Amino acid sequence: MANSERTFIMCKPDAVHRGIVGEIIKRFEAKGFKLVAMKFMWASKELLEKHYADLSSRPFFPGLVSYMSSGPVVPMVWEGLNAVKTGRVMLGATNPADSAPGTIRGDLCVQVGRNIIHGSDSVESANKEIALWFNDNELVSWKPASVDWVYE
Secondary structure, three states, X not given: OOOXXXXXXXXXXXXXXXXXXXHHHHHHXXXXXXXXXXXXXXXXXXXXXXXXXHHOOOOXXXXXXXXXXXXXXXXXXXXXXXXXXHHHHHHOOOOHHHOOOOXXXXXXXXXXXXXXXEEOOOHHHHHHHHHHHOOHHHOOOOOOOOHHHHOO
């Protein structure tokens, strides 16, 4: 498929504890994106500090790292046409109060500190985040039977 790209999506500890990881996966599958990698893990403080390094000077950074390391997460890689931009639209605004109904955060969240999901904000950050969380041999290349029914 031409113009296919990959995005990094991560279900945060609150999504895992609330048992809504399946609902989130369902939305990406229903949209037509292809899952190429997924883990269930407890992220280390060091990994999270690297992941959120661009926010390290912000006053909320220590709390963010502490929260993200407080429970298991589900990092994933999804592939498809405009996966980064479309994924961000599907997530909704960072603050759930600003998220439209129908978005993941608009439907499933209340407060910004428990906004259940992370999504790459650009192709460049997606590539960086994917490389941080997954080795090349963990990314599965495959063609779903439905691809011809999703893309022209």
